[in-house]
Every structure is written in structure tokens, then in C-alpha cells.
Amino acid sequence: MSTNPLATDITHILTLKDGRTLCYSTHGASGSNPAELPTVFHFHGFPGSHHEGHAVHKAALTHGLRIVSVSRPGYAGSSPEPKRTISSFAFDVLELADHLHIQRFAVLGISGGGSYAVGCLLKIPADRLAGTMVVSGMYPTSLGLSEMMLSNRFIFNLAPWAPWLIGYLFDSSIATAAQDVAHPERLKETLAGGFKSMPAEDRRVVEADGGTLLDIFTTSMREAFRDGSAGAAYEAALFGNPWDFELDQLPVRTGELVIYHGGKDIHVPLRMAREAVARMNGAQLLVEENEGHTLGFCKTDEIMGKLRQMLVKD
Known part of the structure; x- marks a missing residue:
């Protein structure tokens, strides 16, 4: 039986200039002057929260990287931002970087977080953004959703027109399990059941190391839905609508x-x-032909190594 790998994680809260709160946690390398450490801002998947950053802790430690994992607006204590766009999240990242006295950094976006990592390229000055890594990222739905699993196609097609309905569907399923304090094991069982229908490559990654990654996902989801499903529904609509920039920009x-x-x-x-x-x-595309959507959690050492190369020039 695995133990909770996030038991010692600490959530930090920054009050932004506009009064909103931004929740984050730090992983990987630490020191007496953390601002001097090569730093990567980590963007979780959809839905999710900053607790997901724990999945890269060991690899980041090996490569001497500090990871700052951030919960986007509407998730895990980060205040909703009803006017936000894909690229506007970069301004929250910049404000957090300033607060932490980090001048130059890289960004890593996993799954849905990849969209925001790409958006940082547009909004963060080149003298501050050393590099961008996207792993299993989400891209504009204008590229077409063929070959995507049916449930995702349903969400991204419906959300722009009826985000309230997506919220209702989340509320009646995973959010209910996430908020069930009387039976906290219910959420983990729900997630484990969902992975049973995933490709064998994804099941292998989630079940490795005694199910540590499943524990991380469970905490990430529990926190993501602790205040309801509005954050996830809004984000689904963001992904399904035209983005606020074009990729060729x-x-x-x-x-x-x-x-x-x-x-x-x-x-x-x-x-x-x-x-x-x-x-x-x-852009450089690296394809792992025999991996699934959980690629970012089985290639963490390689990914952290490439991020260090972006941040630390020989």
C-alpha cells in the first residue's frame, strides 16, 4: 500500500496586485538563496492543481532545478478570473516570478498546462523566458479533434456553448467524489477506475512505484475541485473556443x-x-512512439535535463 507522497508539501499563497490569490508549491532543489537556483514554473494538467508538481520532484532534485508549480485561476485556492485567456496567465506567472525575485526562468506545461506554456512565449519578454517545454500538450481545437478520445471531444465541443452543463457533469461525477470527506478513498477509486480504460502504456506509468502517481493525481484532483467545478468548466470553454492568439504569431x-x-x-x-x-x-518536436498521455511522468529525468540545458549555458 502506497503512502501519500504529498504529505509534507506546503501550499504558498500570493495576493496579486488585483487582489486575487495565486496558490503554488515548490519542489526540487532548495538552498539558502533559492532565487539563484535555475527555476522552472510548472503548469498542471486539466483539471488539476499545483500539487501535481510533486511528480517531478526527484528528477528536478537530481538536476539541481527548483520547480514552482502554480494552480491556475479557479483551481485549488487560486481565485477565479472570469476574463482570463490562455495567454493572460503569463502575467500571473510574471508577478509570481517577481515576488520570488526570479529574473530568468523556464516554463513546463503538462497536458492542458501546455497551452499556457505556449502562451508565455507571447507575453513574457525574451530576457526573462529562457525556454518552454510542452509535454503531451493541448492545442487549438481548430486543428480538429479526430483521433481524440470521445469524452474529450464531447467536453471541448460542448463547453464553448454550455460551460454550465460541463460544470454540472463534473459536479455529478469527479467533483462529488473529490468533495466526499466522509469517504476520501472514493476519489482514488474513481480515478483508478478511469485509468482501467486507458491504453496499457498509461496504466503502466500510473501503477508504477506502488501507485505513487495515482496518489499525486488524487491529491491534485481533490484540491482542483474543492471549491466546485466552475474553474474546470471555464477552462474547458477556453480550450474549446478560439484561442486569443495564433500559433504562427x-x-x-x-x-x-x-x-x-x-x-x-x-x-x-x-x-x-x-x-x-x-x-x-x-519548435522542436520529440516523439516517443511507444508512450501515451502520461509520457511526462515516465521521462521526467530526460525532461528535467533538457530544461536545465535551457537555463544553464555551459
Whole structure:
């Protein structure tokens, strides 16, 4: 039986200039002057929370990286922002970086968090953003949703027109389990049941190490839905609507945008990643043909190594 790997995690809260709160946690390397450590801002999946950053803790520690994992508006104590866009989250990241006295950093977006990592390229100045990594990322639905699993297609097609209905569906399923304090084991059982229908590649990653990753996902989801489903519903609509920028607008600098994607990913099919990369001149696509959507959790050492190369020039 696995123990909770997040038992010692600490949630930090920043009050932003506009009065909203932003919740985050730190992982990986630490020291007497953390602002001097090579730092990566980590963006969780959809839905999720900053607790997901714990999944890269060991690899980040090995590579001497400090990870700052951030919960987006509407999740895990971070205040809702009803006017936010994909790229506007970059301003929250910049404000947090200033608060932590971090001048230059990289960003890592996993799954749904990949959209926001890409948005940072547009809004964060080049002298501050050392590099961008997207792993199993979500891309504009205008690229088409063919080959994507049916439930995701349903969510992203419906959310722009009826986000309230998506919220209701979340509330009647995973959010109910997440908020069931009398039976906290219910959420883990729900997530474990969902993974049973996933490709074998994803099940292998989730079940490894005594189910540690499942524990992390459970905490991430519990916190994501602790205040209800509005944050997840709003984000689903953001993904399903046209984004606030075009991929060919991005100022991609050689070697500073690396995209990992699994050949057996059914959450976001490889076809979408290939078409997105074709529009982002200068992006590097690394395909792991025999991995699924959980690619980012079985290649953490390699990913952290590439992020360190972006941040620490020999």
C-alpha cells in the first residue's frame, strides 16, 4: 500500500496586485538563496492543481532545478478570473516570478498546462523566458479533434456553448467524489477506475512505484475541485473556443521551444501536436512512439535535463 507522497508539501499563497490569490508549491532543489537556483514554473494538467508538481520532484532534485508549480485561476485556492485567456496567465506567472525575485526562468506545461506554456512565449519578454517545454500538450481545437478520445471531444465541443452543463457533469461525477470527506478513498477509486480504460502504456506509468502517481493525481484532483467545478468548466470553454492568439504569431527562438508527445496518446493525439508544430516555426518536436498521455511522468529525468540545458549555458 502506497503512502501519500504529498504529505509534507506546503501550499504558498500570493495576493496579486488585483487582489486575487495565486496558490503554488515548490519542489526540487532548495538552498539558502533559492532565487539563484535555475527555476522552472510548472503548469498542471486539466483539471488539476499545483500539487501535481510533486511528480517531478526527484528528477528536478537530481538536476539541481527548483520547480514552482502554480494552480491556475479557479483551481485549488487560486481565485477565479472570469476574463482570463490562455495567454493572460503569463502575467500571473510574471508577478509570481517577481515576488520570488526570479529574473530568468523556464516554463513546463503538462497536458492542458501546455497551452499556457505556449502562451508565455507571447507575453513574457525574451530576457526573462529562457525556454518552454510542452509535454503531451493541448492545442487549438481548430486543428480538429479526430483521433481524440470521445469524452474529450464531447467536453471541448460542448463547453464553448454550455460551460454550465460541463460544470454540472463534473459536479455529478469527479467533483462529488473529490468533495466526499466522509469517504476520501472514493476519489482514488474513481480515478483508478478511469485509468482501467486507458491504453496499457498509461496504466503502466500510473501503477508504477506502488501507485505513487495515482496518489499525486488524487491529491491534485481533490484540491482542483474543492471549491466546485466552475474553474474546470471555464477552462474547458477556453480550450474549446478560439484561442486569443495564433500559433504562427509566436516568437519561437531556436532551441527554446521543445515539445514532447507520445505516439499512443488518445487524450491529445499526436496528429494535433504535429500540426501545431508545423505552425510554430522553430519548435522542436520529440516523439516517443511507444508512450501515451502520461509520457511526462515516465521521462521526467530526460525532461528535467533538457530544461536545465535551457537555463544553464555551459
